[in-house]
Amino acid sequence: MSSALDKIFADVRGEFPALTQKVYGKDLIYLDSAATTLKPVSVVNRISHFYSFETSNVHRGAHYLGDVATGFFESSRHRVAQFIGARQQEEVVFVRGTTEGINLVAHSWGLTNLQKGDEILVTEMEHHGNIVPWQIVAEKVGAKVLFAAIHDNGELNVEDFKSKLSSKTKMVAFTASSNVLGTNTDMPLLTKLAHDVGAKVLIDGAQIVSQGKVDVQAIDCDFFVFSAHKLFGPFGFGILYGKKEILDHMPPYQGGGAMISKVTTEGTTFNDVPIRFEAGTPHVEGAVGLHAAIDFIEKIGFDKIHAYEMDLLKVATEKLSAIPDLKIFGTAANKGPIVSFNLKGAHHSDVGQILDREGVAVRAGNHCTQPLMARLGIPGTVRASFSVYNNHDDIDALVKAVVKAREMLL
Structure with missing residues (x-):
């Protein structure tokens, strides 16, 4: 060195x-x-400054602090979009972390698109957060979760991965980097193999985002999730990236304030993405802290x-x-x-x-x-x-x- x-x-x-x-x-x-x-220190100080001088809820305030907080909140969305190579900031959904991002996709996209007899392919080295949501949804719709094998050295068995892909495969969800073995997977290759059979792809990027530059457009994945706290940022905040043309056709994951367009006694119409998936008061300091964390890592x-x-x-x-x-x-x-x-x-x-x-x-x-x-x-x-x-x-x-x-x- x-x-x-x-x-x-x-x-x-x-x-x-x-x-x-x-x-x-x-x-x-x-x-x-x-x-x-x-x-x-830079992340801690930035969050402290927000709480000390900029505290306000976002999007609905008719006052100065509301405008300031909203500006920083949406600036973070833009910063994340640049960080992961998204085409537009509307493809960046703020969630509580990797696990919630996967659950959002599983329950919104999965319950809408998966049917009895469909298959979801994951790998043997997945975190429970990228297994259990798919098992829950599979049980509800009658789909099946398959596991691609790994070699003894911890590498993914790509031939076994290929053998388990078929016209029945509707979702392929895999880790970019194993949280136990450290194994990095070939994201572009696995994504292409999945797309070749018509499947959508979700990548658990929790461990990879602090290791090297991620470009979701180059990978061509449909969804990519990660947590701020594994990227020098705050707890309880994370990112779901999704291709806008897919997010646009996904129903809300939760109901409440902000995610609506209009509510009447007869029913509700929903907001555009990504706000459609961000019900309630958001984790504003999480967004601010993640922005500072990205600045920290890119400065190095x-x-x-x-x-x-x-x-x-x-x-x-x-x-x-x-x-x-x-x-x-x-x-x-x-x-x-x-x-x-x-x-x-x-x-x-x-x-x-x-x-x-x-x-x-x-x-x-x-x-x-x-x-x-x-x-x-x-x-x-x-x-x-x-x-x-x-x-x-x-x-x-x-x-x-x-x-x-x-x-x-x-």
């Missing part, structure tokens, strides 16, 4: 005050970014971020692999900055607790991917995930803590 990049990311690390604290008397080593990223630059995180992944993989009795799950050539592992003979929760007492924050469990764990034949893993604020010292602390866990447990 170049000294120039080391200097850049040393400065970036200084943007995260959470890393200045100690836990159990030890420096905090935060390696749980796949669950949520820490928040930089995705090329630099990717190079830096891939170096961390390489070094961590090499050093962890040298520990006896340790097995890494997910060794695909194209993967994100995630290392999932177990110590043979030790429970993942016990390892996680020992690491915690050493100040190393990781995640231990099934990571909301029980079908994947069943495929791997394990109940769970220890997962270390890296981001822009980590460095080689963090990796050394992780390795030292894992060695201690091995000595205590094996």
Whole structure:
């Protein structure tokens, strides 16, 4: 790794005050970014400023603060559209996060378009958020959810994926990057294969948006979802991208204020997209915070971020692999900055607790991917995930803590 990049990311690390604290008397080593990223000062300050000086509901206020808040709210929609390459900001729907975005599509598009005998294709490495909504809708309409297999190294078995596509396939929903294995999927290829049989495509982009530039037009997906909190932004806010010609024909997901055009005692007509899908008072500070988070990440630059995180992944993989009795799950050539592992003979929760007492924050469990764990034949893993604020010292602390866990447990 170049000294120039080391200097850049040393400065970036200084943007995260959470890393200045100690836990159990030890420096905090935060390696749980796949669950949520820490928040930089610029994002925290922007949200604080909104609450301090710009608080107002949006769209309906007949006063200055209402106009200011509405301007920032819609400016964020425009910023997100640019960030993911949408054709127009009307294709950007504000939701509570990735999970709500998938549920919106499943219940609005799915219940309208899926019929008995239709098939929905997902993969074995999906998060529960991209499995359960489809199972619920499939049960209601009589459709079936199929699972494309993965190889032992965590890569998607594309041949199996192809074999499960047919004229019955109406929706293909897959992750851009596994939250457990780190495996990155070939989004344009899988999208084309799905479109070739007439299926719509939804991509779970929760893990990919902080890794590199996403262009939904180049991918040609029909839907793309992600959460702000995994992109250095606030909790409880996310994005559903949908092609406008598809969104225009989808019924509302929830009813209430804002999403209506006219309400009478006889019935209701609905607003245009995307407001049709944004019932009630929105998460205005979420939109403002996401705008600041996008500014933060683009100021660094995705090329630099990717190079830096891939170096961390390489070094961590090499050093962890040298520990006896340790097995890494997910060794695909194209993967994100995630290392999932177990110590043979030790429970993942016990390892996680020992690491915690050493100040190393990781995640231990099934990571909301029980079908994947069943495929791997394990109940769970220890997962270390890296981001822009980590460095080689963090990796050394992780390795030292894992060695201690091995000595205590094996």
